[in-house]
Amino acid sequence: MAYIEFNHVIKEYASEGVAIRALDDASFSIERGELAVILGASGAGKTTALNILGGMDTASSGDVIVDGENISKYNHKQLVGYRRTDIGFVFQFYNLVPNLTALENVELAAQICENSLNAAETLDKVGLGDRMSNFPAQLSGGEQQRVSIARALAKNPKLLLCDEPTGALDYNTGKQILQLLQDTCRREKITVLLITHNSALAPMADKVIHFKSGKVVKTARNEQPVPIAQIEW
Numbered sequence: 001m002a003y004i005e006f007n008h009v010i011k012e013y014a015s016e017g018v019a020i021r022a023l024d025d026a027s028f029s030i031e032r033g034e035l036a037v038i039l040g041a042s043g044a045g046k047t048t049a050l051n052i053l054g055g056m057d058t059a060s061s062g063d064v065i066v067d068g069e070n071i072s073k074y075n076h077k078q079l080v081g082y083r084r085t086d087i088g089f090v091f092q093f094y095n096l097v098p099n100l101t102a103l104e105n106v107e108l109a110a111q112i113c114e115n116s117l118n119a120a121e122t123l124d125k126v127g128l129g130d131r132m133s134n135f136p137a138q139l140s141g142g143e144q145q146r147v148s149i150a151r152a153l154a155k156n157p158k159l160l161l162c163d164e165p166t167g168a169l170d171y172n173t174g175k176q177i178l179q180l181l182q183d184t185c186r187r188e189k190i191t192v193l194l195i196t197h198n199s200a201l202a203p204m205a206d207k208v209i210h211f212k213s214g215k216v217v218k219t220a221r222n223e224q225p226v227p228i229a230q231i232e233w
């Protein structure tokens with residue numbers, strides 16, 4: 001069994017009496033410690049898949065296995081615990097608490113987990129060791145995204161889920177953030193799943209999962225993933 005298995009997942013939303021199938025029998029797997037990229041056009045179902053994997057949404061049918069646990073069978077309380085301790089989230093917008101410093105933002109997340117990492121050390125690892133006492137408004141977009149990555153990592157999660165993490169950043173800053181995520185995956189041996197609509201990023205991943213119209217239409221493995229610095233788009 002793979003570390004993550006998304007098996008025949010269907011997700012339907014009811015919208016004004018009409019059923020919208022956001023996921024239509026989608027299946028993929030990811031091994032522990034892999035960097036996986038989900039590619040697909042707008043509306044393909046990428047965010048829906050990520051939200052289900054992160055316990056923020058539930059499947060209409062199908063199984064979602066994470067580290068041997070079938071999270072699709074979890075009740076509300078179990079999902080709360082799963083989101084709190086097992087999953088680190090990084091979003092396009094950083095969602096930092098504006099009146100807390102970088103350090104306090106990371107500490108806040110670490111406090112809700114049992115096996116959390118030291119907040120200051122984690123900020124140091126993402127390159128912000130000298131900006132810990134700054135408030136979000138005093139940091140650039142790229143620096144704020146580093147804080148949000150540190151906040152996710154400080155939870156010491158099983159899985160880091162990133163939804164378009166460079167969507168609000170310029171080309172070079174975005175590249176640095178992707179490099180950080182790639183390096184973190186390798187160095188910390190953490191499983192990372194990244195959503196993007198930029199197909200040029202495919203070579204950075206161990207595994208590439210292509211979504212189209214709610215289905216996984218192709219998965220590919222890169223035997224030798226390419227460092228982000230060598231990818232241009």
Ligand SMILES: Nc1ncnc2c1ncn2[C@@H]1O[C@H](COP(=O)(O)OP(=O)(O)OP(=O)(O)O)[C@@H](O)[C@H]1O
Nearest residue numbers: 013015020022040041042043044045046047048049
């Ligand atoms: N809560 C919801 N209620 C109704 N429809 C939804 C809901 N969430 C998603 N959908 C629909 O499901 C489909 C897949 O959406 P999803 O956000 O997963 O796509 P995506 O690939 O992440 O797109 P994007 O790249 O634009 O974010 C879309 O048609 C969307 O409108």
